[in-house]
Amino acid sequence: MTKIDEFQELRPLLFSIAYRILGSVSEAEDAVQETWLRFEASPVEPRSARAFLSTAVSRVAIDVLRSARVRRERYVGPWFPEPLLADPYADPARAVELADSVSMAALLLLERLSPLERAVFVLRDVFDFDYPDVASAVGRSGAACRQLAARARRHMAEGRPRFDADRHDREALAARFFGALREGDLEGLRDLLAADVSLAGDGGGKAPQLARAVAGAENVARLLASIYPRMARAGVGFDRHEVNGQPGAIFRDGDGRVLHTLALEVVDGRIEAIRVVINPDKLGHLGPVADAWAINRRVRHPGR
Incomplete structure (x- = not known):
């Protein structure tokens, strides 16, 4: 050889x-x-x-x-x-x-x-x-x-993270989560989140990101139920995909360019953490990268 x-x-x-x-x-x-x-x-x-x-x-x-x-x-x-x-x-x-x-x-x-x-x-x-x-x-x-x-x-x-051992159960829960996200279903999202769930994003100062992590099932569910329908109207969609070995998705703009990834951490039948990577420097290996700032403007000010 x-x-x-x-x-x-x-x-x-x-x-x-x-x-x-x-x-x-x-x-x-x-x-x-x-x-x-x-x-x-x-x-x-x-x-x-x-x-x-x-x-x-x-x-x-x-x-x-x-x-x-x-x-x-x-x-x-x-x-x-x-x-x-x-x-x-x-x-x-x-x-x-x-x-x-x-x-x-x-x-x-x-x-x-x-x-x-x-x-x-x-x-x-x-x-x-x-x-x-x-x-x-x-x-x-x-x-x-x-x-x-x-x-x-x-x-x-x-x-040490404690993931649900049954990958089928993880995927079934993830399917329900992304279905509720697509519909902007506040109650459906809330039911899938752990009481102390956290949502955080990594923009690295190069893309729009949350000022701080959002904690608690009610706060996270309300944020997700309100933001995704507006993103969808701005042309953003997502493909479900395993991210770092866990259930997740790749979000894309209307031209198929990568906006961000989202990964779920599932413990005891509930989503305990949601991590979003939107820093464009970390997404280039996944394909052409979207202009997150432009999409953010369309989400915040539709019709302009």
Whole structure:
């Protein structure tokens, strides 16, 4: 097998590792490309392409994350990961676990970890790498990696998301939610929301966004029931789609350009969180991006 064949075979795994470490599709793709360049330029044929490439992509991602964290500290408003529609790494035996590990809630928890803790947790707890391979990937001893993993697990356990285990039930609830949203059905929406539900948007200062998160079933239901009918009249529609392994949708303008994504977090048969990504810098990988400011003007001032 040639180098390029080995790389292409492992590419889904490399992207999935990098995305979980970085929370960014574009940065993960860049990390994978840099990994290929290192693999291609290596004068020595590695004993294991998987070990070499996993080590390379982890180290690249750790370096990128260190600089990205500084930018995220100055970010305008809430920071959410770039939406991922499909995780290319498929393992049917662990499909639910892998989907939950790429959820918005899980990735936001990973933001609490140091870059090394995050990489160790992803490699060991998500992808089940042996500790010697983890140690090689992050350049630390096996004992140090065990300590990093233990610290990461403690942080993650403090706020670990609890998703409904039955994906069929999640999807059925999501279908009811989007049906009620389309109809502007206040009561229907209210019945699907947890009492302490929150709705927040990530515009990054580059698109219209809520001044602050909206909390509580009544407040969130009233906002959704009032805003979507006006958006529909402005030509906005949506396609249901899994977003970061959870029920969600892509909202588009009348020309099919991406306006924002919406992801639901379902716990105990109710929607506990709604996260909207509208920052245009985070949507380009999904297709042409809509002018959110222009749509906002049409929604707020119809007929102008």
